[in-house]
Amino acid sequence: MERTASDTEKRRRARLPWWLLAGSLGVSMVGGWLASRSISSLLTRVEQLEREAADSEARVAELQVLRDSMTRRLRVLEQQQQGLTAALGKKSLEPGAQLSKREAARAELEPLLKTELEKGEAFLEEAEGRLRLELAEHLLFEPRGAELTPGGAELLTRVGAKLGGVEGHLVQVAAHTDAVRETPETSVPGTSWELSAARAVTVVHFLGDTVKLPPEKLVAAGYGQYHPVVPDDGPQARERNRRLELQLMPAPAPRQPPPPPPAPADARMAKKRPSPKR
Template sequence: MTESPREHGRQEQQGRSWVPWLVTALVVLLAGGVLFLANRGSQQAQALAEQSRQAAEEAANRARDAEAARKQLEEKLAAAEAERAKLSTEKEQLSTEKEQLSQTVQEQEAELAKLKATYDDLQDKMKAEIANGAIRLSQDAGRIQVDLVDKVLFDSGDASISTRGQEVLTRLGGVLSKVEDKHIQVSGHTDDSPPSQKLQGTFPTNWELSVARAVNVVRFLQEKGGVPARRLVAAGYGEMRPISPNATPQGRARNRRIEVLLMPDLPAQRNAAAVRKALAGSTAGKNAVKPAKGTK
C-alpha cells in the first residue's frame, strides 16, 4: 500500500523532531565536558600553584637555613681564628718568657760563679785572720759579708787605721778592686759603752766614732786599694746593731767591728731602693768626720 505524500511528510517531520534535542544534549554534554575539563584544569593549576608555593617556601626555608648555617660557620671560623691568634700570641709570649728565663738562669749561674770566685779569693787572702777569728766571712742571697773586729784595723779608741790594719786592708782591696758588679758598703759598729770624756770632744757619741772609722776604711780602699769610689758607701751604726750581748767583754769586743758588705749592682731604677734598704737604720751621723785619735 502506497503512503500518500502527506503521510510521508508527516513521518519525515516526526523523524526530524528529535534532532534539536540531540543537538541540545550534545551541547550540554560538550559544555559539561568543557566545564569539567576547565574545573579540572583549574584544580590542577591550583594544585600546581600550591606545589609551587610550597616548593618556594621550602626553597626559602632551605636558603634561610643555609644562610644561618653559613653565618654560624663564619662565626665558628672567626672564633677559631681568634683562638688560633690567641694561642699564637701566648706561644710567642711563652717562647719569650722561656728565653728570658733561660737568660736569667745563665746570668744567675754566671753571678754565682763570680760570687764563689770572689769568696774563694777572700778566703785565700784573709786565711790567717780568718783562722784566728779576727775576720769572719759569710755569703747569702748573692751577697758577701766580711766582718773585721776593730782591733785588726784600729788601735784602742782610735779612728785612724793602724799599720797592721793597712796591711789587712791592702790585701782586702786587692780582691775588691777586681769586683765590677757589686756595691761595697763599709759600716762601722761599736759596743754600748759611750766614748770616754777624753774623746767626747772629737767623738761626742758612738755615731761619730763608727762613722769616722767607716769613712777612713773607705778612703783607704779607694786611695790605696784601687777600689772605684762609685762602688763604695760609708755608714755608721754606732751601738744600734749588736751581734752579741754587751754584757761580757767578749760580746762587746765582737760588737766593735767593721762590716764590708758586697751587694748586687742592681739596675738604675731599683738601685736607689736597694741602697736605702741596705742602709736602713743609719742616720745623719753617716756624715764623714776627720780621722782623730782617742781612747775607746
C-alpha cells in the same frame, strides 16, 4: 816479925799516893804530847784543805769563764748557720753570674785571711745575696780611734783589691761599735754613731785613695751599737760586736731617665692646625 811487917806495910801505904801522883803526871805528860801532835796534825790538815778549797774555787771560776765563752761562740755559730741556710734558700733566685763572681771572690779571700779566720778574728760568709767579710776592731783601729793602724792598712790593701775587682758589685763599708762614751782619750768625740761613721769613712777613703777602687763602687755606713751580733752582756761580747764589715753586694740597675711628660692638648692641636696662607 809482925811489927816489922806492919812497919813495911805502913811505909808502902805512905808511898802509894806518891806513886799514884807520879803515874798521873806521867800519863798527863804523855797525853799532852799526844794531844799537841794531834793538834799540829789537825792544823796542817786544815791548811791543806783551805789550799785545796782555794784551788777549787779558782778552777770553778776558770770553768765558768770557759763556759760563757763557749756559749757565746755557740750563739755566733747558730747565727752563721741561720745565715747560711737563708743564703742557700735564695741562691736559686739570684742571677747565676753574680753568685759565681762572689763565690770566686770568696775563694780568693780565704787563703789571704787564713790566719785571721783560724783565730776567729775574721769571718767570711755568703748571706742574703751578699759576700760579707767581718774584721775585728783591733785588726784595724786603736781602741776608740778612727785612724787606721799600720797593720789595718796592710790588711785592707790585701783584701780591698779582691773585693773591688768584682764586676757588677758595690763594696759597702759598715762599721759597728759598742756603747762608747766620750772621754779625754777618745780621738773621735760624741756617740757610737759618730765613731762608727768616722771609721767607715776612713776605710772608704783608704780604699779609694790608696787601693784605687772606683769611688762609685764604695758605700760608707755607720751602725753604732744598734746591730750587735751577740747580746751585749760582757766584755767579750762587746769586743765581738766591735767590728768592720766589708760587704760585696750587687750594684743596683742603672736608672733610666723618665720619659718626657706628654704635651698639653692645646699644644698638640696647635701643631696639627695648618698655618694660614698669606
